[in-house]
Amino acid sequence: GENVEQHPSTLSVQEGDSAVIKCTYSDSASNYFPWYKQELGKRPQLIIDIRSNVGEKKDQRIAVTLNKTAKHFSLHITETQPEDSAVYFCAASRSNDYKLSFGAGTTVTVRA
Amino acid sequence: DTEVTQTPKHLVMGMTNKKSLKCEQHMGHRAMYWYKQKAKKPPELMFVYSYEKLSINESVPSRFSPECPNSSLLNLHLHALQPEDSALYLCASSQVGTSGSGEQFFGPGTRLTVL
Numbered sequence: 158g159e160n161v162e163q164h165p166s167t168l169s170v171q172e173g174d175s176a177v178i179k180c181t182y183s184d185s186a187s188n189y190f191p192w193y194k195q196e197l198g199k200r201p202q203l204i205i206d207i208r209s210n211v212g213e214k215k216d217q218r219i220a221v222t223l224n225k226t227a228k229h230f231s232l233h234i235t236e237t238q239p240e241d242s243a244v245y246f247c248a249a250s251r252s253n254d255y256k257l258s259f260g261a262g263t264t265v266t267v268r269a
Numbered sequence: 270d271t272e273v274t275q276t277p278k279h280l281v282m283g284m285t286n287k288k289s290l291k292c293e294q295h296m297g298h299r300a301m302y303w304y305k306q307k308a309k310k311p312p313e314l315m316f317v318y319s320y321e322k323l324s325i326n327e328s329v330p331s332r333f334s335p336e337c338p339n340s341s342l343l344n345l346h347l348h349a350l351q352p353e354d355s356a357l358y359l360c361a362s363s364q365v366g367t368s369g370s371g372e373q374f375f376g377p378g379t380r381l382t383v384l
Contacts, residue, residue, distance in 0.1 A: 189371070191372065191373075193375075199377070200359065200375040200376060200377045200378060201312065201359070201375045202375070203372050203373075203374075206371075206372065244309060246311050246312075248311075255300055255302070255317045255319065255324060255325060255363075256314060256317075256325070257314070257373065259311030259312060260311065261310070261311060262309060262310065262311055264309065
């Protein structure tokens, strides 16, 4: 089955700096890659996703890049703010597959 | 309505109790999921229902029994749980399509404590 590795496990950044989280996946048939943000005590919420026919996608301060050849994808957060502090999970899945294979998560702390 | 709702928010039960968790969505999604999540770990898939039929059971112990009464509701019946079953139980829903399930919308979860 699919195996998703996520690094780093913790990330501390100064407010205003950028944060980058990287994930690798093992199944070359995976073609959907969402990123979820989970604040303490709250539900996971999708912040951005990308499909394998696209190399990059951006939404305001958040961007995701995908390298299908190398089987890795990354989340980039620019101009970080205290409200960006949360646990971030990457995930991967195939078409017609309900299973999301999650990475282990990255705890991001933005220092004011 | 773009939310998944879950009740109760918190549940404390003994190992001999029987209780149920409930999940509801009105987004017209025909796939619904139960996940178990331990602190600071990713959600672990337990069950998937597609068009009200059980599609995936991730080898979950029989003390957890899912039920999908209709396209908007999903229940998880609990019986004879163990303390290690204490966790956040998340419900999710998504559309079903040829391009994959796409975005899964999560409910707020039920925080379960088994004494």
